Amino acid sequence: MGQKLHDHDGGKRKLKVELTSTHSNPLLGRKEVQFRVLDSKITPSRSQIRIQVAAALQAELDQVYVREIITKSGTRQTSGLLHIYEDPEEARKIEPKYVLQRNKAAIPEGKKEE
Numbered sequence: 001m002g003q004k005l006h007d008h009d010g011g012k013r014k015l016k017v018e019l020t021s022t023h024s025n026p027l028l029g030r031k032e033v034q035f036r037v038l039d040s041k042i043t044p045s046r047s048q049i050r051i052q053v054a055a056a057l058q059a060e061l062d063q064v065y066v067r068e069i070i071t072k073s074g075t076r077q078t079s080g081l082l083h084i085y086e087d088p089e090e091a092r093k094i095e096p097k098y099v100l101q102r103n104k105a106a107i108p109e110g111k112k113e114e
């Protein structure tokens with residue numbers, strides 16, 4: 001089905017993330033990726049998702065922007081959408097300000113986005 005990614009504990013708990021679909025959008029210079037987090041007791045943070053997907057797809061954190069995270073009520077399954085840009089400057093031009101702010105806040109301490 002989807003591409004399985006390695007487990008990542010982010011210093012707290014392990015996540016099992018699966019990429020369910022990847023669509024290349026050359027006009028905007030990005031990949032649009034749908035993902036699913038399995039067996040998570042709580043909704044994972046944007047930071048955890050960004051770090052894991054960036055590491056698995058060999059992208060820098062400033063190229064990865066989580067657009068939405070949805071956890072269905074009564075389940076332990078979270079799904080979402082993220083964009084991976086070829087050029088971080090294009091991301092800053094295209095993504096809405098609220099998405100940039102949410103993802104800026106998701107950068108872990110000790111790491112700085114330029």
